[in-house]
Structure formats: C-alpha cells, structure tokens
Amino acid sequence: xxxxxxxxxxxxxxxxxxxxxxxxxxxxxxxxxxxxxxxxxxxxxxxxxxxxxxxxxxxxxxxxxxxxxxxxxxxxxxxxxxxxxxxxxxxxxxxxxxxxxxxxxxxxxxxxxxxxxxxxxxxxxxxxxxxxxxxxxxxxxxxxxxxxxxxxxxxxxxxxxxxxxxxxxxxxxxxxxxxxxxxxxxxxxxxxxxxxxxxxxxxxxxxxxxxxxxxxxxxxxxxxxxxxxxxxxxxxxxxxxxxxxxxxxxxxxxxxxxxxxxxxxxxxxxxxxxxxxxxxxxxxxxxxxxxxxxxxxxxxxxxxxxxxxxxxxxxxxxxxxxxxxxxxxxxxxxxxxxxxxxxxxxxxxxxxxxxx
Amino acid sequence: xxxxxxxxxxxxxxxxxxxxxxxxxxxxxxxxxxxxxxxxxxxxxxxxxxxxxxxxxxxxxxxxxxxxxxxxxxxxxxxxxxxxxxxxxxxxxxxxxxxxxxxxxxxxxxxxxxxxxxxxxxxxxxxxxxxxxxxxxxxxxxxxxxxxxxxxxxxxxxxxxxxxxxxxxxxxxxxxxxxxxxxxxxxxxxxxxxxxxxxxxxxxxxxxxxxxxxxxxxxxxxxxxxxxxxxxxxxxxxxxxxxxxxxxxxxxxxxxxxxxxxxxxxxxxxxxxxxxxxxxxxxxxxxxxxxxxxxxxxxxxxxxxxxxxxxxxxxxxxxxxxxxxxxxxxxxxxxxxxxxxxxxxxxxxxxxxxxxxxxxxxxxxxxxxxxxxxxxxxxxxxxxxxxxxxxxxxxxxxxxxxxxxxxxxxxxxxxxxxxxxxxxxxxxxxxxxxxxxxxxxxxxxxxxxxxxxxxxxxxxxxxxxxxxxxxxxxxxxxxxxxxxxxxxxxxxxxxxxxxxxxxxxxxx
Numbered sequence: 001x002x003x004x005x006x007x008x009x010x011x012x013x014x015x016x017x018x019x020x021x022x023x024x025x026x027x028x029x030x031x032x033x034x035x036x037x038x039x040x041x042x043x044x045x046x047x048x049x050x051x052x053x054x055x056x057x058x059x060x061x062x063x064x065x066x067x068x069x070x071x072x073x074x075x076x077x078x079x080x081x082x083x084x085x086x087x088x089x090x091x092x093x094x095x096x097x098x099x100x101x102x103x104x105x106x107x108x109x110x111x112x113x114x115x116x117x118x119x120x121x122x123x124x125x126x127x128x129x130x131x132x133x134x135x136x137x138x139x140x141x142x143x144x145x146x147x148x149x150x151x152x153x154x155x156x157x158x159x160x161x162x163x164x165x166x167x168x169x170x171x172x173x174x175x176x177x178x179x180x181x182x183x184x185x186x187x188x189x190x191x192x193x194x195x196x197x198x199x200x201x202x203x204x205x206x207x208x209x210x211x212x213x214x215x216x217x218x219x220x221x222x223x224x225x226x227x228x229x230x231x232x233x234x235x236x237x238x239x240x241x242x243x244x245x246x247x248x249x250x251x252x253x254x255x256x257x258x259x260x261x262x263x264x265x266x267x268x269x270x271x272x273x274x275x276x277x278x279x280x281x282x283x284x285x286x287x288x289x290x291x292x293x294x295x296x297x298x299x300x301x302x303x304x305x306x307x308x309x310x311x312x313x314x315x316x317x318x319x320x321x322x323x324x325x326x327x328x329x330x331x332x333x334x335x336x337x338x339x340x341x342x343x344x345x346x347x348x349x350x351x352x353x354x355x356x
Numbered sequence: 357x358x359x360x361x362x363x364x365x366x367x368x369x370x371x372x373x374x375x376x377x378x379x380x381x382x383x384x385x386x387x388x389x390x391x392x393x394x395x396x397x398x399x400x401x402x403x404x405x406x407x408x409x410x411x412x413x414x415x416x417x418x419x420x421x422x423x424x425x426x427x428x429x430x431x432x433x434x435x436x437x438x439x440x441x442x443x444x445x446x447x448x449x450x451x452x453x454x455x456x457x458x459x460x461x462x463x464x465x466x467x468x469x470x471x472x473x474x475x476x477x478x479x480x481x482x483x484x485x486x487x488x489x490x491x492x493x494x495x496x497x498x499x500x501x502x503x504x505x506x507x508x509x510x511x512x513x514x515x516x517x518x519x520x521x522x523x524x525x526x527x528x529x530x531x532x533x534x535x536x537x538x539x540x541x542x543x544x545x546x547x548x549x550x551x552x553x554x555x556x557x558x559x560x561x562x563x564x565x566x567x568x569x570x571x572x573x574x575x576x577x578x579x580x581x582x583x584x585x586x587x588x589x590x591x592x593x594x595x596x597x598x599x600x601x602x603x604x605x606x607x608x609x610x611x612x613x614x615x616x617x618x619x620x621x622x623x624x625x626x627x628x629x630x631x632x633x634x635x636x637x638x639x640x641x642x643x644x645x646x647x648x649x650x651x652x653x654x655x656x657x658x659x660x661x662x663x664x665x666x667x668x669x670x671x672x673x674x675x676x677x678x679x680x681x682x683x684x685x686x687x688x689x690x691x692x693x694x695x696x697x698x699x700x701x702x703x704x705x706x707x708x709x710x711x712x713x714x715x716x717x718x719x720x721x722x723x724x725x726x727x728x729x730x731x732x733x734x735x736x737x738x739x740x741x742x743x744x745x746x747x748x749x750x751x752x753x754x755x756x757x758x759x760x761x762x763x764x765x766x767x768x769x770x771x772x773x774x775x776x777x778x779x780x781x782x783x784x785x786x787x788x789x790x791x792x793x794x795x796x797x798x799x800x801x802x803x804x805x806x807x808x809x810x811x812x813x814x815x816x817x818x819x820x821x822x823x824x825x826x827x828x829x830x831x832x833x834x835x836x837x838x839x840x841x842x843x844x845x846x847x848x849x850x851x852x853x854x855x856x857x858x859x860x861x862x863x864x
Contacts, residue, residue: 124721126705126720318748318756329850335853342816
C-alpha cells in the first residue's frame with residue numbers, strides 16, 4: 001500500500017470535494033467520470049453536455065485555480081484513499097453511489113479481505129448484545145473483519161466481540177477526529193489499534209443527524225454480507241438493510257420474540273427472505289466455516305492443560321477447577337497470566353475462552 | 357437518718373460510679389429522687405415502695421430524699437431500684453452491717469423480685485475499678501458479669517434475699533468466673549456445604565484472612581447469602597479480650613439477656629435493606645450502637661446492596677475507614693467500636709439474570725448502566741474484593757464434589773493472621789486491609805518483574821489506576837496465606853481476578 005498520506009489523485013479528489021461538498025455532486029461525478037482529471041480538464045461544452053448545471057460553471061472554473069493547503073493535511077494523522085486508487089475496496093466501488101474519497105486511520109488492508117457487516121439497534125436488549133458479541137467474535141476468529149458503525153448497542157457489541165478475537169472496522173458519520181458517541185472513546189481507540197476507522201467526512205466535521213443514514217450505504221457496501229440483529233420498526237439498521245438489498249448483498253437476520261420492539265425489523269427482514277441466524281451453527285453453515293481447523297496446531301503447541309480444556313468450548317472457573325487438580329489460588333493466577341498475554345478472555349457468562 | 361450505697365451507671369460504653377444517698381427526716385410523708393434522673397428512675401419511687409412493703413419490711417412514713425451523685429450527670433435506666441431500696445433499708449436500720457465493700461444494680465418488681473438489667477458486664481467492670489469487693493446484681497445477669505475477674509459477683513433473686521445476705525443471715529455463693537475456651541466448632545454450618553463457587557470461596561478465605569471487604573454480584577439463588585453466612589466459620593476464634601469487647605456492645609442494648617449471655621463466636625449481622633441510618637451506624641438522643649457495632653469483629657452482610665437507601669450507605673464510609681463510629685448529639689458524644697468485615701451482595705442487573713446460564717436477562721444496556729450507577733462511588737472504593745457468583749445449572753449442582761472443609765481453611769487463615777499480627781505489631785492497624793500508604797511502601801514492595809507485570813495488567817485488563825493499592829493489599833494477604841515473605845507475580849495475578857466487576861463496568 002501507498003505509504004504516502006495521499007496519492008496525487010486523492011489530492012485532486014480532496015480538492016474537488018472541498019469545493020463541492022454536496023453529496024449529489026459526488027454522485028454525479030462518480031457516475032459520469034472515470035477519473036477526476038477528466039473532470040478538471042474537460043471543456044465547458046462537454047461538461048454541459050453531460051448535464052453539469054449551468055449555475056455551477058463558474059465555481060467549476062474557480063476550482064481549477066483552487067489550491068488545497070497541503071500542510072494542513074500533512075499535520076493530521078489520517079490517510080485517504082480515492083476511488084481511483086488500486087486499494088479502494090472493489091465491493092464498495094460496485095455500489096450505486098460510492099464515496100469518491102475515504103479518510104481512514106489504522107490498517108485499511110483489512111477492508112480488502114474478507115469482511116462482514118453487522119448492524120443493529122442502539123436501543124437493544126442485553127441478550128442481543130451477548131449474541132452479537134458471540135457471532136462477531138466467531139467471525140473475527142475465522143478471519144473476517146467485522147464492519148459496523150460505532151453506535152451504542154449492537155454496533156458497540158459487534159466491535160467489542162471482534163476486537164477480542166480479530167479485526168474490525170468502524171464507519172463514522174463525522175470527521176475522524178471526533179468520537180461519537182463520546183462514551184465510546186475507549187472503543188474508538190481500540191478499533192483504531194485493531195482495525196481501522198473510516199469516514200467520508202472531512203476532518204472536524206460534526207456528527208450531523210443526516211450523516212448517519214447516508215454513511216450506512218458504506219457499511220453495507222463494504223461487505224458481501226450484512227447481519228442485522230435487533231432492529232426496530234424504523235431503525236437505522238433497516239436503512240442499512242435496504243441499502244444492502246439494493247446493492248445486491250446478502251442479508252442475514254437474527255429473529256426475535258414477536259411483539260417485542262427490538263424484533264419487528266428483523267422478523268420483517270426474515271419474512272422478506274433474509275437468511276435466519278439462530279445460533280452459531282447457522283453462521284458456520286452460511287459462511288462455510290471449518291471448525292477452527294487452522295488454529296488447533298498453534299494451541300497444542302503451547303501445550304498447556306488449561307488451553308487444551310478451553311479448546312473444546314468456553315468453561316467456567318468451577319469446571320476448570322474440577323478438571324485440573326490444583327489449588328484455586330494457583331489456578332486463578334495462571335488464568336490471569338493467560339488473560340494478560342491475551343491468549344484467553346472471559347465472556348458474558350464469566351466463562352473463559354481462547355482468543356485467536 | 358442517712359445512708360449511702362454505691363451503684364454504677366453507663367452512657368454508651370462509658371461507665372461512671374453513682375453514689376445513692378438516702379436521707380429520712382421528719383415531715384409530711386414524701387419520696388423525692390434528685391440528681392438528674394430520667395423517667396424510669398423517677399418511677400422507681402412506686403416500685404421501691406411496693407417492693408419494700410411486699411418484702412415484709414417497713415417503709416418509713418416520713419420525708420425521704422434520695423440523691424444520685426454526681427448530680428450534674430444524667431442518669432438513666434431502672435438499675436437504681438435495688439440500690440435505692442437497700443439505701444432506705446440501711447437508713448431505717450433494717451440492714452445493720454456496713455455496706456462499704458458492696459456495689460448494687462438491679463431493677464425491682466412490685467413483689468420485690470430483682471429483674472435483669474442492661475449492661476451488667478460494663479457495670480461489673482466499673483465496680484471492680486471502684487475497689488468494691490462484692491457486686492450484687494440480678495441473677496439473670498450474673499453469668500455475663502462473671503467475665504470480669506477480681507470481683508465477687510453475687511446473684512440475687514429478690515430484695516428479701518439481698519437484705520438477708522447483707523446482714524449475714526443467708527449465704528449466697530458468688531458466681532464462678534467463666535473460663536473462656538474459644539469455641540471453634542460452635543457453628544452448625546460449614547463452607548463445604550456450598551457447591552462449586554471456587555472463586556467466591558477463595559475470596560471469602562482472603563476476606564477472612566486480611567479483613568478485606570467483599571462484594572458479591574450474582575443472580576438470585578446463586579448462593580450469595582449462603583456464602584456470606586459461612587464467612588465467620590473460617591475466621592480465627594475470638595480472644596478473651598475480644599469476647600469481652602463484643603459482649604459489652606451486646607450488653608449495652610440488652611441483647612445478652614435471653615439465654616446466650618456471652619458472645620463467643622464472631623457475630624454475623626444481616627440487617628434488612630429498609631434499615632435507617634440510625635439503625636445501621638447507631639443513633640438516638642442517647643446514641644445506641646447500631647448494626648455496624650453489633651457486627652464488631654464479625655461480619656456485616658448487606659444483601660441487596662442496591663436497595664439500601666443512599667444516605668444509609670454513605671453513613672458507612674467513615675466507620676469503614678476508622679473501625680469505629682462517633683455519634684455526636686447536642687448533649688453528648690458516644691464512640692462505639694465498629695471494626696467489621698463488610699460483605700455486600702447484589703444482583704448483576706435489575707431483572708437479576710445478566711450473565712446467567714439458566715434464565716435470560718431482559719434488561720436493556722441503559723437499564724444496566726443505571727443499575728450499576730446506583731452502587732458506584734465511594735462505597736465501592738472501600739470494597740477490595742469484587743467477585744461474580746454464578747448460579748449453577750442442575751447438572752453442576754448434582755455433579756459437583758463437596759469443597760474444602762471450613763476447619764481446613766481456617767488453619768490457613770489463622771496462619772495468615774499470625775503473620776499479619778507479627779508484621780503490624782508496632783502500628784495501629786491489625787490487618788492488611790487497613791494498611792495505609794506508608795505500610796504499603798514498607799510491606800508490599802514489588803520487585804521489578806512484579807511492577808512490570810502489574811502495570812501491564814492494568815493496561816491490558818482495563819483496570820483503573822486507583823485499584824493499584826487495592827491489588828497490593830489483596831496480594832499481600834494472598835502471599836500471607838501462602839506463607840511467602842514477598843509478593844510474587846502469582847499473588848498479583850490472583851489478586852487481579854478479584855477486580856472483575858470494575859473490569860465489567862468499564863466495558864459496558
């Protein structure tokens with residue numbers, strides 16, 4: 001990947017975007033031009049022919065002389081990728097209105113390999129959170145990067161689950177220097193360390209209400225599959241699901257109790273033909289995941305009886321104490337050490353499991 | 357005609373001697389008691405008169421004045437009935453022998469029977485310090501008072517018997533003084549009865565050894581109360597001094613009268629969550645000891661911690677820090693000891709099933725956060741050990757083997773106790789949990805790998821820097837339990853397991 005903060009083309013896109021921040025211009029441009037240089041270098045006649053509005057001709061002329069302050073960008077710690085760069089995710093390129101320019105922090109290459117998007121309601125149940133964590137963890141441990149939106153509730157759980165076992169990416173609805181919601185600050189930096197933060201918005205742009213539904217197209221667009229867990233009747237998660245369907249992506253949904261507000265949206269999706277996820281086995285069937293085949297060798301190499309026991313399934317302290325004849329204190333000390341080495345972690349039921 | 361006899365009285369845990377003077381002069385028949393008596397003492401006039409007449413003595417039909425000296429201290433309680441009656445009998449020469457060596461306390465019934473009083477242990481101690489040789493007191497209180505050596509405790513049944521004894525007409529054998537054998541197996545419960553719960557049991561062991569406070573978080577039916585009740589079974593037995601200290605407190609509020617006159621085992625108090633702050637820390641216009649003092653040297657168990665009123669829990673903070681509580685009122689200030697081990701229990705969430713294997717939780721994250729906020733703050737700061745207690749499934753309940761016996765655990769706890777006593781003998785504190793910053797620097801020094809391990813752990817496991825000291829204290833106790841002089845990495849590693857709740861809260 002390019003080590004430079006911005007490629008030449010990305011810089012040009014940045015310039016255009018600074019001048020024409022309207023989403024409609026972005027859409028018109030990616031639909032009509034393959035390269036930003038064509039847009040800047042074409043004649044006035046060609047432009048009008050393609051449907052460029054008459055009143056925007058003079059701003060377009062002014063744009064040619066406009067210079068982006070390069071220093072201002074260099075001082076920031078983000079990078080950017082434009083639609084013309086070769087490491088722009090092909091899946092995202094294929095959607096109807098791809099963002100011409102994406103800013104990111106962290107490792108963007110995760111978004112080019114296997115990805116799964118997980119979204120859900122901000123107002124959710126704790127059991128929904130647990131389930132989300134479980135599947136995010138499972139997918140991440142099998143090499144998938146979990147894409148979500150860093151909102152409260154299901155999104156947060158998806159990121160947390162994925163971080164415990166692998167990588168994740170968060171698509172923001174504001175500039176990369178702003179963490180929204182603020183209570184997720186710790187998660188914000190964790191995602192940056194264990195994956196990447198992505199936004200189409202400029203540095204310093206506020207998290208405005210209309211940004212979020214609009215950025216949802218990126219969440220669904222970045223992966224072939226979208227998993228919806230707990231969506232209300234009118235929720236952002238359903239907007240994302242709508243985008244996914246228009247983009248021709250697969251939608252998976254977790255069912256809920258009929259009559260519960262969290263479940264209406266998901267059950268509706270299932271009624272319309274979404275793949276139903278009820279347990280991890282469904283997930284394995286859909287993604288054709290081989291059960292942890294590649295990981296086994298590594299753990300047995302560690303040759304620790306605790307890890308061997310945990311390899312089959314998560315176990316509680318009592319179960320471990322029953323299997324390993326050792327004093328409670330010594331056993332606890334060893335578990336903490338493994339936790340600090342980040343080999344194992346504890347799940348919601350206080351059971352220990354192996355991280356990958 | 358004049359007579360003087362000695363009695364004693366107490367305010368809080370402080371005692372003072374009272375001289376009961378009776379003067380009988382010519383004049384219209386009257387009976388007055390002066391010297392700041394409370395209502396119970398003023399009413400003594402009726403009881404004393406009836407008791408004297410019903411015991412076949414003569415009640416003088418003249419002007420009687422009884423003075424309780426010192427006259428500026430408020431006195432309370434009906435224990436002056438007996439001394440007043442004796443003083444009157446002496447003044448009217450119905451008792452002839454001198455009474456300088458005697459001290460009296462007791463309530464009288466109208467028939468002359470001597471009824472039990474509160475605080476007899478304290479009173480006996482004061483009487484002994486006042487150089488009295490004999491202390492006459494109600495028969496029901498004699499056993500308790502016999503804890504005090506060096507004074508003859510004479511149990512009396514009624515006024516006639518007391519008068520006969522004083523005149524040498526009847527012998528009453530002094531109550532034999534009690535030899536305290538610390539009772540080890542006086543408990544009919546045992547920690548081995550709790551199945552599973554390895555973490556919580558180990559936490560109890562540490563709590564018992566180092567005097568740490570413990571918070572248990574778990575679903576209803578997980579066994580939190582069962583565990584808490586068994587904490588006292590693994591604590592070291594009380595010493596004689598401690599037994600006297602505890603018994604005094606129970607004596608002051610009259611909890612020693614019914615059957616068990618001496619508190620030999622560590623107290624276990626479990627107040628209901630509707631308790632007022634006066635009930636918990638003590639109070640009243642003449643401040644009485646509250647539940648925290650009643651659990652002195654024992655266990656105070658607060659079940660359903662989140663249901664307690666906020667001000668009640670806030671009132672716990674200062675006693676938890678100081679090991680005693682001072683209650684100030686306009687007229688006086690009383691200080692009671694309150695050196696207890698706090699065991700708190702709460703549900704993990706509002707519905708109680710978060711993290712439960714058996715039943716699904718129905719709370720929203722916002723509800724969970726609100727619930728957790730109820731307990732946050734300075735009180736949790738003072739609780740070193742936090743553990744989650746999970747409900748066992750049916751299979752686990754059936755298949756689990758019985759755990760370690762309380763006696764076995766107590767042996768280790770005893771050993772750790774001795775180590776602490778030796779280490780802290782020159783300081784004001786007795787247990788690891790009370791160690792201040794200076795002690796931590798002196799006794800909890802870590803080697804370089806240890807420091808590195810701990811700082812790494814705090815980063816990786818999401819602990820706050822504030823828990824650093826607590827982890828040190830817990831590790832010190834764990835090392836003592838293992839008989840190690842220095843804190844090793846294993847001890848630190850284990851201590852980290854007892855900060856789970858904090859880790860969980862940060863994650864949410």
